[in-house]
Amino acid sequence: MKTKKIVLTGGPGTGKSSIIRQLEKKGYECLHEISRQVTLEAQKQGISQLFLERPLLFSEKLLEGRRIQFKEADMLGADKVFIDRGLPDVLAYMNYFKSEYPEYFSEICKSHCYDKVFILPPWEEIYQCDNERYESYRDAQTISKFLFQTYKSFGYSTIEVPKVPIEERVEFILNKI
Template identity: 25%
Template sequence: MTRPLSNRFVVISGCSGGGKSTLLAELARRGHDVVEEPGRRVIAETLAGDGSALPWIDIQAFARRAIEVSLRDRAEAQRHKGWVFFDRGLIDAAVALEHASGKPVAESFCRKHRYHREVFLTPPWPEIYRHDADRRHDMTAALDEYERLLAAYPHLGYDVVILPKASVEARADFLLERLGA
């Protein structure tokens, strides 16, 4: 029996540099379907072409593009039958747009496009945080974003589960056990 979309679309969000992408790679290695972070794809597309939809130039344009990519990701993920794990996604992008614009947009997106009721957040983990070409912000900005997400998800009707600071294998085991997968 196939689960409804909202029950099998699982968001992994949390602090920037907290190990989300590494965890998603482990879940993919174990045979699960994963969706890469929309923001990183928006950055790559923008840098390959032209435009200013970059978080360090125009955060609102960046967040709008991330919302578009997230909606497309959700539509494409419908073809998968089992668990689908999202590296961030629609809600993170909507929260970013809401923060940048001051306009309430997250709730309308969230009402229409639900994910699994439990959202898994990576906590701040300064020991593994690294800058890269796409992650130009510092740990203070990462903590600010984390606090916004930590408040937004419960407000939008989700149960937040904080992932342990552990090996990637232990994190994947924890997440899959929590889901009963």
């Protein structure tokens, strides 16, 4: 049995993690966003914002972590696994910040394909800043455009999740699979 890998993507503060938690409550296998882990590990080493100070190193760590998650999804033994952000997110953020990256970043994205990609649009009413999220709402809007463009460049047809209460968002996603 091939595991369906389903990505939830979107700019910061669009509700991805909340949807992942709701899917877990319903018994679905989910893999969480890893950028906060990378950020927190760097902060323990005295680097307040690794992405801002060393964007390529941060992105390499994210790319490797998400590649591991891609493989981990197959080992979970579930028919479908929901993943909070995919490999192309790394390139979208690098493009947003106009940062160069090696060609192998693109090659990894081409060789690791997801079955479905849901994109959550910017939603000002639910957007919140916190210790690891340094982007403004306006940044989130722009990042969302870069995410859409990047996934499209890899041949994905993204499905936009409507701005409705979380339970309705989850049902929308489950009905589209």
